[in-house]
Amino acid sequence: xxxxxxxxxxxxxxxxxxxxxxxxxxxxxxxxxxxxxxxxxxxxxxxxxxxxxxxxxxxxxxxxxxxxxxxxxxxxxxxxxxxxxxxxxxxxxxxxxxxxxxxxxxxxxxxxxxxxxxxxxxxxxxxxxxxxxxxxxxxxxxxxxxxxxxxxxxxxxxxxxxxxxxxxxxxxxxxxxxxxxxxxxxxxxxxxxxxxxxxxxxxxxxxxxxxxxxxxxxxxxxxxxxxxxxxxxxxxxxxxxxxxxxxxxxxxxxxxxxxxxxxxxxxxxxxxxxxxxxxxxxxxxxxxxxxxxxxxxxxxxxxxxxxxxxxxxxxxxxxxxxxxxxxxxxxxxxxxxxxxxxxxxxxxxxxxxxxxxxxxxxxxxxxxxxxxxxxxxxxxxxxxxxxxxxxxxxxxxxxxxxxxxxxxxxxxxxxxxxxxxxxxxxxxxxxxxxxxxxxxxxxx
Amino acid sequence: xxxxxxxxxxxxxxxxxxxxxxxxxxxxxxxxxxxxxxxxxxxxxxxxxxxxxxxxxxxxxxxxxxxxxxxxxxxxxxxxxxxxxxxxxxxxxxxxxxxxxxxxxxxxxxxxxxxxxxxxxxxxxxxxxxxxxxxxxxxxxxxxxxxxxxxxxxxxxxxxxxxxxxxxxxxxxxxxxxxxxxxxxxxxxxxxxxxxxxxxxxxxxxxxxxxxxxxxxxxxxxxxxxxxxxxxxxxxxxxxxxxxxxxxxxxxxxxxxxxxxxxxxxxxxxxxxxxxxxxxxxxxxxxxxxxxxxxxxxxxxxxxxxxxxxxxxxxxxxxxxxxxxxxxxxxxxxxxxxxxxxxxxxxxxxxxxxxxxxxxxxxxxxxxxxxxxxxxxxxxxxxxxxxxxxxxxxxxxxxxxxxxxxxxxxxxxxxxxxxxxxxxxxxxxxxxxxxxxxxxxxxxxxxxxxxxxxxxxxxxxxxxxxxxxxxxxxxxxxxxxxxxxxxxxxxxxxxxxxxxxxxxxxxxxxxxxxxxxxxxxxxxxxxxxxxxxxxxxxxxxx
Numbered sequence: 001x002x003x004x005x006x007x008x009x010x011x012x013x014x015x016x017x018x019x020x021x022x023x024x025x026x027x028x029x030x031x032x033x034x035x036x037x038x039x040x041x042x043x044x045x046x047x048x049x050x051x052x053x054x055x056x057x058x059x060x061x062x063x064x065x066x067x068x069x070x071x072x073x074x075x076x077x078x079x080x081x082x083x084x085x086x087x088x089x090x091x092x093x094x095x096x097x098x099x100x101x102x103x104x105x106x107x108x109x110x111x112x113x114x115x116x117x118x119x120x121x122x123x124x125x126x127x128x129x130x131x132x133x134x135x136x137x138x139x140x141x142x143x144x145x146x147x148x149x150x151x152x153x154x155x156x157x158x159x160x161x162x163x164x165x166x167x168x169x170x171x172x173x174x175x176x177x178x179x180x181x182x183x184x185x186x187x188x189x190x191x192x193x194x195x196x197x198x199x200x201x202x203x204x205x206x207x208x209x210x211x212x213x214x215x216x217x218x219x220x221x222x223x224x225x226x227x228x229x230x231x232x233x234x235x236x237x238x239x240x241x242x243x244x245x246x247x248x249x250x251x252x253x254x255x256x257x258x259x260x261x262x263x264x265x266x267x268x269x270x271x272x273x274x275x276x277x278x279x280x281x282x283x284x285x286x287x288x289x290x291x292x293x294x295x296x297x298x299x300x301x302x303x304x305x306x307x308x309x310x311x312x313x314x315x316x317x318x319x320x321x322x323x324x325x326x327x328x329x330x331x332x333x334x335x336x337x338x339x340x341x342x343x344x345x346x347x348x349x350x351x352x353x354x355x356x357x358x359x360x361x362x363x364x365x366x367x368x369x370x371x372x373x374x375x376x377x378x379x380x381x382x383x384x385x386x387x388x389x390x391x392x393x394x395x396x397x398x399x400x401x402x403x404x405x406x407x408x409x410x411x412x413x414x415x416x417x418x419x420x421x422x423x424x425x426x427x428x429x430x431x432x433x434x435x436x437x438x439x440x441x442x443x444x
Numbered sequence: 445x446x447x448x449x450x451x452x453x454x455x456x457x458x459x460x461x462x463x464x465x466x467x468x469x470x471x472x473x474x475x476x477x478x479x480x481x482x483x484x485x486x487x488x489x490x491x492x493x494x495x496x497x498x499x500x501x502x503x504x505x506x507x508x509x510x511x512x513x514x515x516x517x518x519x520x521x522x523x524x525x526x527x528x529x530x531x532x533x534x535x536x537x538x539x540x541x542x543x544x545x546x547x548x549x550x551x552x553x554x555x556x557x558x559x560x561x562x563x564x565x566x567x568x569x570x571x572x573x574x575x576x577x578x579x580x581x582x583x584x585x586x587x588x589x590x591x592x593x594x595x596x597x598x599x600x601x602x603x604x605x606x607x608x609x610x611x612x613x614x615x616x617x618x619x620x621x622x623x624x625x626x627x628x629x630x631x632x633x634x635x636x637x638x639x640x641x642x643x644x645x646x647x648x649x650x651x652x653x654x655x656x657x658x659x660x661x662x663x664x665x666x667x668x669x670x671x672x673x674x675x676x677x678x679x680x681x682x683x684x685x686x687x688x689x690x691x692x693x694x695x696x697x698x699x700x701x702x703x704x705x706x707x708x709x710x711x712x713x714x715x716x717x718x719x720x721x722x723x724x725x726x727x728x729x730x731x732x733x734x735x736x737x738x739x740x741x742x743x744x745x746x747x748x749x750x751x752x753x754x755x756x757x758x759x760x761x762x763x764x765x766x767x768x769x770x771x772x773x774x775x776x777x778x779x780x781x782x783x784x785x786x787x788x789x790x791x792x793x794x795x796x797x798x799x800x801x802x803x804x805x806x807x808x809x810x811x812x813x814x815x816x817x818x819x820x821x822x823x824x825x826x827x828x829x830x831x832x833x834x835x836x837x838x839x840x841x842x843x844x845x846x847x848x849x850x851x852x853x854x855x856x857x858x859x860x861x862x863x864x865x866x867x868x869x870x871x872x873x874x875x876x877x878x879x880x881x882x883x884x885x886x887x888x889x890x891x892x893x894x895x896x897x898x899x900x901x902x903x904x905x906x907x908x909x910x911x912x913x914x915x916x917x918x919x920x921x922x923x924x925x926x927x928x929x930x931x932x933x934x935x936x937x938x939x940x941x942x943x944x945x946x947x948x949x950x951x952x953x954x955x956x957x958x959x960x961x962x963x964x965x966x967x968x969x970x971x972x973x974x975x976x977x978x979x980x981x982x983x984x985x986x
Binding site for chain 1: 565635636637674676677684685687688689691705709710711712779780781813814829831839842845849852853855857858
């Protein structure tokens with residue numbers, strides 16, 4: 001760290017020293033523990049198992065297979081100084097072929113129930129950048145976005161840090177499976193008004209992170225009516241749309257708009273990424289799909305700060321425009337995720353733990369509230385600590401997701417092999433058995 | 445991979461080369477079928493081995509990638525998680541985000557009424573309403589109607605984009621030859637989350653490259669490197685880290701047009717231009733810096749640092765040791781930062797030595813905390829498409845903050861891996877640097893000589909892809925308006941896109957930046973011819 005000096009050291013900005021990056025929460029502290037003692041089947045079987053990272057590793061083989069069998073076909077491009085263009089290309093519009101491929105992939109995921117225009121696709125280096133960019137565009141410092149709880153802990157940083165925009169929570173609870181209600185929407189809006197804060201939009205994640213469930217059509221309609229009434233924006237983060245276990249259960253906001261002939265659609269913006277559905281977070285590929293021309297133009301220009309490598313665009317354009325591959329991938333990926341989900345739900349249930357009924361995503365929303373010493377945030381963190389240091393499982397506590405009810409935890413299941421998942425379930429089983437035994441001992 | 449197949453149906457391929465996909469135009473020509481990776485793109489294709497490279501290189505890239513995967517197919521292991529936080533407390537950080545004062549005025553595009561379009565921020569509006577600068581207009585025109593020797597001889601010649609095509613063939617050849625790699629990684633190593641501020645292997649490779657490019661005068665420490673998707677986010681990140689909204693940086697003019705966007709746009713930080721004059725050959729004067737600093741202080745604006753570019757963009761001059769020391773003294777005296785944009789460090793072509801800010805830092809002193817270097821692979825390695833920018837800082841706090849910001853602009857791991865291999869081939873890199881320099885020097889000499897024949901003098905430059913030309917004798921009036929009139933003629937009549945000095949905030953009208961690295965030597969007479977048409981009709985009567 002810095003050496004002791006007499007003169008005042010040269011200053012940094014508020015942004016640099018602020019803690020809005022949020023990396024001091026348990027969400028990230030657990031990763032540190034994993035980092036220091038990572039589980040490995042052979043070399044470190046008693047290490048911490050990472051269940052706090054929503055990454056999809058179940059379908060790598062499909063990607064590999066594609067790349068191996070399509071290398072020759074893709075290289076004999078007619079004409080074109082491919083490398084030259086590849087190396088020099090830095091246009092923030094992005095490759096048209098890639099935008100077309102993204103648009104078509106997004107359509108496929110929605111079973112063709114919505115159409116996407118490549119001209120409205122704006123490319124960013126990941127959904128993290130997409131969300132921040134939209135926030136910069138839709139709100140000024142001091143304004144707010146309404147976000148339903150529980151939400152992805154990263155939003156605190158992505159939506160607020162450099163933008164200076166606030167998050168006002170829309171409170172949801174287990175009484176109705178954490179669904180968003182019109183009352184909750186109104187309450188959040190009023191809360192902001194009371195604090196003299198201008199609300200600029202609502203940001204939903206559909207399917208939800210951390211709930212692992214899709215939003216119902218009627219709720220989407222209500223949300224859309226709400227934002228129209230208040231004349232604010234709606235950002236729908238649909239990065240898990242391809243990870244819904246059954247295609248018919250996901251309704252995108254795009255479908256709602258199409259059903260209404262795109263009336264009032266200029267307030268809607270969809271965020272997507274290949275990090276979750278395609279398991280390629282390392283490629284840094286995100287997109288903003290906006291129905292608002294101005295937002296598209298501005299987002300494009302702002303994307304200069306977060307462009308996707310042209311080489312990556314080329315590679316993915318080929319992959320995603322191959323309908324045979326994408327159809328098979330989407331279908332297979334869904335099945336494998338469903339299988340994993342069932343496996344973990346069953347395993348947890350046999351250990352006496354219930355989860356929220358989910359139908360999407362790379363995680364499940366687990367209810368450990370019966371285990372809490374005290375039904376408070378401290379109680380939850382104490383339990384989280386036990387899970388991390390005794391059971392050696394890194395799971396995400398609901399409080400880091402701003403959940404209003406203590407005791408809920410997000411557990412990721414797609415970032416490991418089946419064997420590892422079994423090991424994790426076994427540990428949970430043993431943990432629960434031990435607790436049962438301890439309780440019985442106390443009674444005696 | 446059989447190379448003979450590449451030479452089939454050459455003529456039809458050449459034809460297609462001309463049907464180039466337009467970036468901005470409405471009629472997009474699409475040629476991709478599902479299987480094709482390479483799509484003919486619009487660009488100033490010079491035809492030098494383009495065909496060959498265009499087929500071999502993408503093939504090589506794919507061969508490389510699938511061979512890589514084949515060799516390293518093993519159980520994907522869980523990737524390393526996020527960089528660990530500073531303190532591992534069990535508590536959520538209770539944060540109140542301070543309300544930052546707005547620096548942009550809000551403009552409603554339409555009256556707010558139910559059913560009217562929803563509000564868009566001041567930041568967005570300023571961009572939409574701002575319209576396009578000559579810099580943008582020129583770039584667009586050049587892209588819509590690009591010059592091609594045989595295919596489009598009347599097209600716009602691009603001299604407004606500081607891009608180096610002179611040595612692309614070398615990079616291409618390397619890729620074609622080398623499918624060798626030695627890391628033990630599975631697809632998990634490319635596909636999974638990696639540290640957002642870049643792979644350590646790439647940082648090591650980049651540190652080595654930076655050192656090589658600066659003729660081994662400095663050693664760069666990989667752990668002081670932050671990698672990000674291009675130099676633009678690197679500059680913006682430093683702006684976010686070193687200044688608050690409403691603060692300012694001193695920037696000597698003329699400066700690179702995009703700095704306005706990078707430094708000011710989303711950060712709300714100001715740029716205070718510090719004029720340099722032709723009488724001094726546009727050299728930086730500490731007196732001028734001091735004056736600007738004091739004026740700002742009087743206005744109540746807090747100056748946080750100085751941003752310099754060395755080699756200078758657009759002038760192309762190098763800062764000598766003495767000036768660098770004086771700058772450091774000045775920064776020390778005012779207790780402010782120095783950001784040294786050394787993007788063209790490897791693209792020097794003159795006889796003067798390039799001295800990096802890193803070299804003159806007294807490592808024992810406090811000064812290290814105030815110096816930050818911006819670098820990238822777009823210029824020196826001709827790979828702007830790969831998006832690699834570097835922040836090199838001696839300040840641990842800045843590194844820590846910048847590291848966290850890289851999540852918003854991280855480099856694709858696929859590209860990172862490829863670059864690790866390329867940069868690790870030190871023989872190739874050495875050769876590349878030398879040959880590239882030689883070609884730059886040749887082009888510079890020829891181009892400047894060509895301009896001289898037309899009666900246009902340039903400031904003697906030692907680096908960069910451009911020359912800073914004195915066209916004061918040809919502007920209708922000694923004003924920005926006059927300058928833009930000349931620019932317009934050059935663009936729309938002569939069909940040559942150059943950057944007018946006003947875009948670079950030059951206080952003296954009549955100076956233009958001409959980039960020559962997108963040309964071949966054959967093009968020079970064509971360019972000069974076109975410029976002559978304008979200069980002959982434009983001699984100002986003074």
